[in-house]
Amino acid sequence: MYRKILITTDGSAVSKHTACAGVQFAAQMGAEILALYVAPEYQYPVYVEIIPPSYPSEEEYMAQMRRVGDEHMRSILQEADKCGLRHEGLTAFADGAALKIVNVAEEQHCDLIFMGSHGRSGWGQLLLGSVTNKVLSHTSLPVLVHRLIKEPGS
Numbered sequence: 001m002y003r004k005i006l007i008t009t010d011g012s013a014v015s016k017h018t019a020c021a022g023v024q025f026a027a028q029m030g031a032e033i034l035a036l037y038v039a040p041e042y043q044y045p046v047y048v049e050i051i052p053p054s055y056p057s058e059e060e061y062m063a064q065m066r067r068v069g070d071e072h073m074r075s076i077l078q079e080a081d082k083c084g085l086r087h088e089g090l091t092a093f094a095d096g097a098a099l100k101i102v103n104v105a106e107e108q109h110c111d112l113i114f115m116g117s118h119g120r121s122g123w124g125q126l127l128l129g130s131v132t133n134k135v136l137s138h139t140s141l142p143v144l145v146h147r148l149i150k151e152p153g154s
Contacts, residue, residue: 002031002111003032004031004108004112005026005029005032005034005110005111005113006101006105006108006112006114007026007033007035007114007115008113009037009076010037011068011072015115018115018116019035020076022076023079024083025114026080026083026085032085033085033088034087034088034089034090034104034108035073035077035090036073036089036090036104037092038091038092038093038094038097039065039066039068039069040093040095041094041095042058042062065091065093069091070089092104096134097131098134098135101135102135102139102141111141111142112141112142112143113141114144115131115132115135115143115145115146116145117130117145117147132145
């Protein structure tokens with residue numbers, strides 16, 4: 001049914017559990033996986049007149065965030081490899097993760113976005129905001145939301 005599934009991760013324990021469920025779902029479908037980590041854009045220190053020598057350059061920052069993204073996506077890609085699925089990892093840069101997720105899914109011709117939710121409701125959801133809710137409201141692609149009943153390790 002689905003040929004290419006976008007699985008998002010932010011490196012948290014919740015997203016790692018979600019990603020594992022996403023790979024298992026993709027295996028049932030025989031679908032290709034695109035793992036995505038969205039890193040914040042590089043920020044110049046606007047509060048000082050001279051950039052401190054210890055402040056990373058834009059190139060250093062981008063390289064470091066790609067290493068972080070690779071680390072966060074490693075378990076997804078290893079699991080996909082074990083399942084014999086075609087897979088790819090991508091680190092993208094944006095200050096708004098939700099819109100970047102939607103754009104990448106469309107640009108990469110994904111059939112489905114698979115992502116997690118902490119399962120918060122009421123004020124917790126309203127005050128904290130939700131990347132998942134923003135993705136749901138900005139895409140026409142199907143989104144499968146994997147909701148954890150309890151936090152990992154509890």
